Amino acid sequence: MKLKIMAAAGLLSLMTTGAYAGCTYENPVPLKSLSAGFEAWKSVTDAMAECGNVEAELDQEFRTKQPAAFAANPSLYHIGGVSNGTVTPLLNEGTIRPLDDLVAQYGGNLSPNQLIRINGQVMAVAMMVNTQHLMYRKDILDDLGLAVPTTWNEVLEVAAAIEAADVVEYPLGATMKSGWNLAQDFNNMFLGYGGSFVNDDSTPAVNSEAGVKALEMMKATTAFMDPEYLVSDSTYVQQQFQQGKIAMANLWASRAGAMDDPAESQVVDKVYAAAAPLAMEGGAPATTLWWDGIVIAKNIPDAEAESAFRVAMEGLDTEMVEGANDEAIWLISGYAPSRMAEGAIATATAEPAPISYPSTSQMGLMHTALGNELPAFFTGERGARDTLAAVEAAYTTAAKEAGILE
Amino acid sequence: MKFRTFAAFVGPSVFLMLLFIAAPLTSVFLQSFQLTQPVLERVEVETCTPGFVTQTCVTEIKTRPLLDEAGNIRTTTEWVGGLSYARVLQLGKVGEAIAAGAWGDILSIDFWKALRFTLTFTLITLPLVIGLGLAIALAVNNAAKAIRGQIIFVSLLPFIITPVIGALSIRWLFIGDGIMTAGLEWWLARDISMFAQGWTIELLMLFYRVWHVAPFAFVIFYAGLQTVNQDTLESAIIDGASRWERLRYVIVPHLMPLIVFVALIHLMDSYRVFEEIVGFSSQAHVISLQWLTYDFLQPDDAGNRAIGRASASAMLTMVGIVILLIPLLRRTWRDHRGA
Numbered sequence: 001m002k003l004k005i006m007a008a009a010g011l012l013s014l015m016t017t018g019a020y021a022g023c024t025y026e027n028p029v030p031l032k033s034l035s036a037g038f039e040a041w042k043s044v045t046d047a048m049a050e051c052g053n054v055e056a057e058l059d060q061e062f063r064t065k066q067p068a069a070f071a072a073n074p075s076l077y078h079i080g081g082v083s084n085g086t087v088t089p090l091l092n093e094g095t096i097r098p099l100d101d102l103v104a105q106y107g108g109n110l111s112p113n114q115l116i117r118i119n120g121q122v123m124a125v126a127m128m129v130n131t132q133h134l135m136y137r138k139d140i141l142d143d144l145g146l147a148v149p150t151t152w153n154e155v156l157e158v159a160a161a162i163e164a165a166d167v168v169e170y171p172l173g174a175t176m177k178s179g180w181n182l183a184q185d186f187n188n189m190f191l192g193y194g195g196s197f198v199n200d201d202s203t204p205a206v207n208s209e210a211g212v213k214a215l216e217m218m219k220a221t222t223a224f225m226d227p228e229y230l231v232s233d234s235t236y237v238q239q240q241f242q243q244g245k246i247a248m249a250n251l252w253a254s255r256a257g258a259m260d261d262p263a264e265s266q267v268v269d270k271v272y273a274a275a276a277p278l279a280m281e282g283g284a285p286a287t288t289l290w291w292d293g294i295v296i297a298k299n300i301p302d303a304e305a306e307s308a309f310r311v312a313m314e315g316l317d318t319e320m321v322e323g324a325n326d327e328a329i330w331l332i333s334g335y336a337p338s339r340m341a342e343g344a345i346a347t348a349t350a351e352p353a354p355i356s357y358p359s360t361s362q363m364g365l366m367h368t369a370l371g372n373e374l375p376a377f378f379t380g381e382r383g384a385r386d387t388l389a390a391v392e393a394a395y396t397t398a399a400k401e402a403g404i405l406e
Numbered sequence: 407m408k409f410r411t412f413a414a415f416v417g418p419s420v421f422l423m424l425l426f427i428a429a430p431l432t433s434v435f436l437q438s439f440q441l442t443q444p445v446l447e448r449v450e451v452e453t454c455t456p457g458f459v460t461q462t463c464v465t466e467i468k469t470r471p472l473l474d475e476a477g478n479i480r481t482t483t484e485w486v487g488g489l490s491y492a493r494v495l496q497l498g499k500v501g502e503a504i505a506a507g508a509w510g511d512i513l514s515i516d517f518w519k520a521l522r523f524t525l526t527f528t529l530i531t532l533p534l535v536i537g538l539g540l541a542i543a544l545a546v547n548n549a550a551k552a553i554r555g556q557i558i559f560v561s562l563l564p565f566i567i568t569p570v571i572g573a574l575s576i577r578w579l580f581i582g583d584g585i586m587t588a589g590l591e592w593w594l595a596r597d598i599s600m601f602a603q604g605w606t607i608e609l610l611m612l613f614y615r616v617w618h619v620a621p622f623a624f625v626i627f628y629a630g631l632q633t634v635n636q637d638t639l640e641s642a643i644i645d646g647a648s649r650w651e652r653l654r655y656v657i658v659p660h661l662m663p664l665i666v667f668v669a670l671i672h673l674m675d676s677y678r679v680f681e682e683i684v685g686f687s688s689q690a691h692v693i694s695l696q697w698l699t700y701d702f703l704q705p706d707d708a709g710n711r712a713i714g715r716a717s718a719s720a721m722l723t724m725v726g727i728v729i730l731l732i733p734l735l736r737r738t739w740r741d742h743r744g745a
């Protein structure tokens with residue numbers, strides 16, 4: 001018993017002394033951060049915590065919590081983890097601070113590419129890019145002598161061939177859970193067909209040729225999916241891959257690392273990534289580009305903001321990337337793109353390249369309207385045109401309520 | 407009891423009820439007739455975001471709210487009458503659907519779709535919960551004393567589990583190749599997807615709610631059974647009443663006030679069905695009124711919330727509950743006056 005306590009105490013002291021090992025200084029100011037909960041954020045916040053006195057909250061509901069928490073005075077968090085989709089309310093409400101001075105003082109290791117500038121001011125520091133791209137089981141495609149599909153029509157052909165060979169339960173997976181995920185899948189396809197969401201006067205424009213084509217293509221792919229696709233989110237698709245149930249999916253790059261995690265995955269080294277397929281010839285890959293990064297709250301004393309930024313820089317340093325190379329497509333120096341990064345890089349460097357997810361108030365409303373109205377098309381309650389008309393009606397109501405439309 | 411003593415006992419409770427029930431209710435009621443909008447401006451903004459190698463900068467016209475000196479968003483609030491109600495109910499579309507004879511189209515409007523599910527859910531689970539609760543209570547009452555404690559413990563378990571956790575665990579039993587689905591597939595030798603169509607999800611929801619709430623009815627009825635007049639029961643036996651007749655003419659009338667009570671509570675609770683929608687992530691197929699309110703309140707990625715419509719939808723939900731409760735309340739009131 002005594003030995004056990006001794007061992008535990010020894011371990012504890014090791015842990016506390018080890019806590020500052022990865023950090024160049026000891027942080028005296030208590031700091032809090034709120035970010036999404038995927039692996040890359042875990043590595044970054046762990047690296048920040050090495051400086052001491054950092055309490056990190058990783059929560060997939062961060063997008064709901066952040067605006068209110070940062071609007072409080074003093075702000076409930078010092079550091080926020082954001083993406084280009086979720087930074088909009090923070091920018092709109094002015095609850096995050098410009099970082100130019102701090103970048104000049106402490107951001108020596110940052111590359112210019114990482115600095116998110118709004119009207120010239122640095123408002124956020126990006127750490128990684130993310131995109132939905134094609135992930136596929138190379139072993140299956142090789143066995144069947146199939147080429148990696150580059151367009152969605154080819155995806156359908158390859159899926160049919162895989163289904164005929166009956167080697168997996170379902171040839172395709174997709175993040176089509178009703179709500180945000182389904183809307184994002186539509187966004188990808190819609191942009192792939194060259195659509196645009198709103199007109200210059202903020203009126204909706206999804207009820208178009210591109211919208212119908214996008215819905216029809218999505219419907220065509222569902223024939224090769226688990227019939228429960230309307231409840232399937234990123235984690236579900238990731239698990240389908242890991243358990244060898246699907247052969248292809250247009251999935252987030254940030255999920256790629258998990259495919260090679262031997263503790264979870266039965267398909268280690270079998271999943272490869274390629275560029276997101278094109279929806280039409282000559283178009284951009286049917287996907288959007290995202291970045292994830294950090295912001296610093298405005299409603300905190302300058303001294304705390306300074307400490308927060310210093311700690312964040314420790315979290316975003318080369319040492320962290322070296323320990324977590326495969327968890328994301330890092331923008332930080334020291335990152336060595338691995339096999340799984342090929343797809344994301346091919347997507348981002350395609351010509352023409354996919355656009356960054358538009359972070360505007362209109363897009364927020366449109367995304368919600370799409371998420372709520374599209375499921376009826378997939379359950380067969382409504383046709384494509386009717387569904388898109390319903391999306392436009394829902395958007396118009398919400399936009400009027402938000403004061404964006406008269 | 408002296409009025410002062412009465413007031414001292416009741417006062418804190420009345421105060422808290424005013425503070426936490428009446429005040430929010432009034433505020434929601436008022437907000438359902440108001441529309442608060444940010445003052446927006448359209449400005450040219452240059453945004454630079456990282457590509458994989460170099461940055462891309464785009465200049466576009468963005469709509470963003472104006473801030474005041476304190477850094478808060480400037481808003482305007484105006485009285486808009488029933489505008490939010492009209493936007494939730496969409497009576498115009500309902501009229502069109504009726505005129506066109508396409509009744510099904512009404513159910514594609516969120517509010518009516520939610521109302522359809524909420525009502526069927528409430529009205530189907532009600533008799534099941536009361537029936538099952540009564541059956542368990544009778545079974546336990548007739549069980550041997552030695553095992554009664556254990557049976558009560560086991561039958562109360564579902565009630566103790568946190569609703570969302572209960573819903574999630576049933577979801578995990580059935581989703582994808584969950585253990586139950588896999589078992590059913592093996593037994594029936596066919597492919598089953600419980601979450602691929604609306605009616606199977608609804609079945610799971612009904613099953614879950616009955617499983618979860620029946621113990622509550624059971625506890626109440628079991629307590630009531632302890633007070634059944636044994637003399638009446640014995641005389642009924644002597645008169646040659648069968649087991650069924652004793653239940654029908656002695657026990658159920660005795661339990662009637664409790665049955666009404668359980669029905670009241672259950673109607674109120676299940677009209678606010680919410681955990682099931684979230685737990686079974688059934689939004690694609692079925693939604694409930696409470697979920698609709700929640701969805702209006704949920705900010706999107708740009709931070710917009712539909713407060714006006716959420717308030718209207720919350721008020722409509724309350725009106726719905728009151729309408730459902732009227733027959734039961736009238737009955738209780740009559741009994742009360744009669745006594």
